[in-house]
Amino acid sequence: MKHSTRSSALRRLASVAAAGAVVAAALVGCSSSGNGSGASSTDVAAALKQGGTITYWTWTPAAKAQVAAFEKAYPKVHVKLVNAGTNTTEYTKLQNAVKAGKGAPDVAQVEYYALPQFALSDSLVDLTQFGFDKLKKDFSVGPWNNVNVQGKLVGLPQDSGPMAMFYNKTVFDKYGISVPTTWAEYVDAAKKLHAADPNAYITSDSGDPGFATSMIWQAGGHPFQVNGTKVMINLQDAGTKKFTTVWNELVENKLLSQTPGWTDDWYKGLGNGDIATLITGAWMPGVLESSVPQASGQWAVAPIPTYDGKAVNAENGGSSEVVMKQSKNQALAAGFLKWLNDSKQSVDIFVKSGGGFPSTVADQDSDSFLNQAPAYFAGQKINKVLVDGAKNVLPGWQYLPYEVYANSIFADTVGQSYSSATSLDSGLEAWQKQLISYGNQQGFTVKAG
Template identity: 50%
Template structure:
């Protein structure tokens, strides 16, 4: 997850938030809004054909695009990598502001979708038939795209969380796999005492990881009713998270190593980083980036905040949305539906993506797949259970991209100074409130 951004990016995102609110206040074109009436004539658009430009960085879409063109030879799919994450969102907002150059389809991560949905700069897909898929997707991804009284994208993948641990290290030091976060803290102490070079995990402050664990703990710091927003990091779930994580920081039980750095990969390979609590998309990264540790690692459900619970959360995942400025919206929807459901979804899973679709998640072939990297473990069974147990009613801010960009300037201080996590979260809350107020939102705290 990204937590650092340039001043230029922050300025661009500020413009986007303003544009979104302006569109709402002025009454953007709502002729396509609502859920009534027959679906738009997607079949006729496919018969006529045309070109669909797709902005996405996800590599599995290459095979999907080729399959779509084979099935519908009159349609040309042009895949464009306009940059990953924040870079693409900046390019997309620039195209929206300019009134030209926007793609027909855009990949948008779940945490970022709200800023486009609230101003309706992306299409409500309900009139195209999207509501027919309400039961097709797992709860977390569907909830992420079904917001502000519309369906503003279709889920492409998901990131239900799991607990990845180095079995070789755990066995060597006689540590049991923790089933609660209290046991996790004890495991951290035991491992670090046995070998001071071993840390239970790494953490230098990450907005996505923090909000995901707060989500799992039952915290719901964000509530959004259009432009009326609540931000409150003083709820019981958040306190559960900070009380536990503060112990790890105070006792120096987490390594001060940034994720995705060379030192991180090295620690995962040599066993000095013993666990990861992360999304189900992680196996491919371990297989390619930590190949020498193949056979050492296993997967288990996330530790629980309350003994006996089975609650999980999402960490990552993307959707496909159709900008209001798209030229071929019906064709764009046809491709979006193909890529995220049915054959297209299964193709992406076969190419290495983690499914958001119930059918793929529940298929015997998926569940029974052995992972040589995890010693032959059927790890998808753990991931599938996690997807079913994702806590409900989680929402992000409609300016979460900006909020995440200032995480290290606020909460991040708890990792490099005497600042406590609770105080860091309060600073993050205050900075987010100020930003929201400045952009025309009504923000309560």
């Protein structure tokens, strides 16, 4: 699930501190790996039958109903449900527990971009010991790629974020704008819209690290190459340049709204037509329905534009669940995790809660899911578009093992290009320089690509 993507200064500072804590813990060998039951306790079915108590940290709204359904199915198991805070807040607590060697839950929600940091600290159970690697066919390619880190299966996907273009059809029709299928057409649409109405913009983007990296991913970029503690960063590679060539035209010509995302003004712009599209993850419908109700019937969904008309996509947002090595009953925790993210009952609860877009192929391909026709989207069967997008996600993307820190300094580097309406390339160069310096200071071997 996607949450706030542009932090305040205080939140960025907290994120920097949290990132430093887990990186330092990992590189000095301080982890919780010695406290779990390990591969000697792999009988998940037996553990579920025997029962016990486990703790689950999550912020998803569906969690309470999911836990209740699980405990009904497995009455000998008790799950202590804890909302430890959203993303960075939870990660700080989790990283402190990793560093201390105690206090971690049995199961925790971790977004895909943050997984490498916890995997690096050897604080996550490799789920292949439970045979969960055989579940690959159950999940779409993007999320499955994200939970496989450095040759280990460190979690199971909770939800997925294949990107799509959400657009205000009412605005497009008003100004005679065709739905763009390529990025060149998207830029043309941006110019036509803003010329017709100086208050209207094709989209808003004041500098979002998750969006930028997803766009680089969709363009075929591989700016981060990670092999253990060896890292190569090239934010000037061919894919990155492909993205910036398009996006610079929007930035430099001031064709993007600078309204920060997830603010009252942003929601207002989505509601009154001042922000005409969103290029974002498939979890967005629930956000629009709940937060922009006044625009019901106006919005539609189309595939994300591409560079040459060939269908290709990336992920934006989404979370996994992991089993922490500190767990004293890893087999039981793994059993709960498998039920949570790979059972129809649990996934149905999750989807109906509006919490996100499923990562399970069976749910994506079900007739009931594909034929949903939300009134908010004027009866369009939007899931058919979103599921097609999930099938076109490029494999092989890697996040940095200190991505939380990387995101925290994006506003102070690349964000400056947005605010000054100048080329993103210079901002990306500044970001790369700081990322290389930070990584080497933390004990990684980081080089420019």
